[in-house]
Amino acid sequence: MNVSDIASRPDSPGNEFAAFELLASAILVVDEDGLIRYANAPAEDLFEVSVRQLYAVQVCDLFQNGAQLQMSLKEANQHVFADKRQMLVIDRLGREPVQVAATVVALYNQAWPALIELREIEQQLKIDREERLLEQAQSNRELLRNLAHEIKNPLGGLRGAAQLLESELSDPALTEYTQVIIQEADRLQTLVDRLLAPHRAPRIVGDVNIHEVCERVRSLVLAEYPRGLNIVRDYDASVPEFRGDKSQLIQAVLNVVRNAAEALAERIAAGDAEIILRTRVARQITLAKQRFKLALELHVVDNGPGIPQELLDRIFHPLVSGREGGSGLGLTLAQTFVQQHEGLIECDSRPGLTDFKLLLPLP
Template sequence: MERSLRTSDPQRQGLAQHSLPAHLETLDHLATMVSVVTPDGLCLFANTAFEEALGLSRRAMLGMSMFDWLVDASLLRDVVAAVARNDYATSRLNAELKRHLHLQVGEVMSVQVIATRLEHGDLVLVELVEAEQQTRQEREERVLDQARANKELIRNLAHEIKNPLGGIRGAAQLLQMELESRSLTEYTQVIIHEADRLQLLVDRLLAPHRRPHVVGDVNIHEVCERVRSLILAEFPRGLRVWRDYDTSLPEFRGDREQLIQTVLNIAHNAAQALTERVAAGDALLTLRTRVARRVTINRQLHRLALVLHIEDNGPGIPESIRDRIFYPLVSGRDGGSGLGLTLAQTFVQQHQGTIECESEPGRTVFKILIPLP
């Protein structure tokens, strides 16, 4: 089944001789930009993502030369022609897309272009993937793989530690009962105390994997307000917690207590990093909620997603650990357990979401994305 291109613009009537494959509307569900062009680059179809990225309506895009949308289209022009001739089935290249705002050329977007020949005549399907989006997807996959590996490592290591730890503590208690010298029992007390400390650490490592996922209706602003009250109770002076909420955000199904713990872990770390600014009286912590549309998380496209920013004006995360902050037992603070962000990441991933972080001196932002129904 085919359909003919319809257009009322006389300058585009020559395109009417081209027929397009049926059901192209399904491409509107893709997060990547997709268009169907002729061998000389005339646009016969563009999906919704392409409209939004380019800043032009689909009606305006039809019949235009796709090559006019790129900063330098010389290579793509040759590639499209070669693919249309079936010199090769597909080809990839990098390019820069000129975005149009109110019919004025605006910012430039770096993209990866994939040209594929359609079996339908000599038409070419051109897919554009934003370079930043591609990088983010690859980063998400690495983080997810690392989180899975960490989870398995932690569980195995914790169980290996737990069994001999109980034996060490029990042996120390028995030895203490046999000792008559008070000075010697101090040593057994040290062994028992350290065994208990390690037992507590093991329990904390295993806690997120043991606790059941309690699902109910969650209002993200109630979560933020709970965290805000806890932070201000601990830091009553010198710290301002600014609220910037999108009150139109709907409720969603999730584990309220897990999300409170997630936001609290991140916000508490931020507040502790603001020690100098708290003393100076200009420490600022911002909780910002927004809704994002057509978001890809872990390679799945979601129509809507909750975006929660937790931002502070502190010194930033040390560059030496910036790429490892979600790893267990990695902390930028003396005395820190290095488990807060690991637990936060685990809880967000259980909600099919992800956490991103950007940090520089004077500004650190953690961004939590969770799909909405």
């Protein structure tokens, strides 16, 4: 059932509620008896039933603490408040109950006296976390770009001065010191180039098949780790192609998979290391405050020791690494490349299972 089906009924809300289909939160419109007269698509997802099944259901029966909602609806009918917030718990057959933040809105001078907006607490926390990640990534990019430019010019002068000094030295033993300066300057130059890489190279946009990206990454990583590492494919063949920069996405996925392989050093030595590349299609996803009907979920899952809790919230920060000798740029650059495609990388980790999830909007 869609909005036009509901609107065609003489006893149902009209097209004025069609805009609710564009919202990320679940919307229910109820009559004076508490019967549902309209529900949007996110409400279907939340309750895991169709709109047709929700229609004319007593809304309070959907919640464990329905009596609390019933009192709010009564007050809305009496225009005691404009809107009221409360916590409700949804009963789901055979599943764990889910807690939601509910806002009951009184509709004045309308045939339908109340509207209920529902949002999962976990979903709200997820949206807040994504917003923080995006803001943090933007700040990091600006900081790194400015820092790299500030380092680059004096670094070139330092290297040039060392080369001139070396040419004037008559004692070969002293050139050992100038070589140290030149080599360290080159190392820093390489680091600066990596910091500036996402902002320098022009994007080459074309049709991207995510499974071709995964296969390329898989072959590259297995060439580095020919023994002791198993990379499992778990692909959803229904994932459509999308527009993007294939080389950037290969680099982003490669950085994540290589990071997982490095974390699996002990298990690779033992011969039981495993990385899973899993693709799925997700629906009704919010990325960067924009709602997408379809999105790609690419999971990179490993059976390594997990990321220390004190690092988990900072792994996408530049120069933060949990590995000795790591540059701390791999995940930062991966996040940058994915965000340039309007996507995001998230991470969930515990001992024995680390899951990096790359989210990308689909057409």
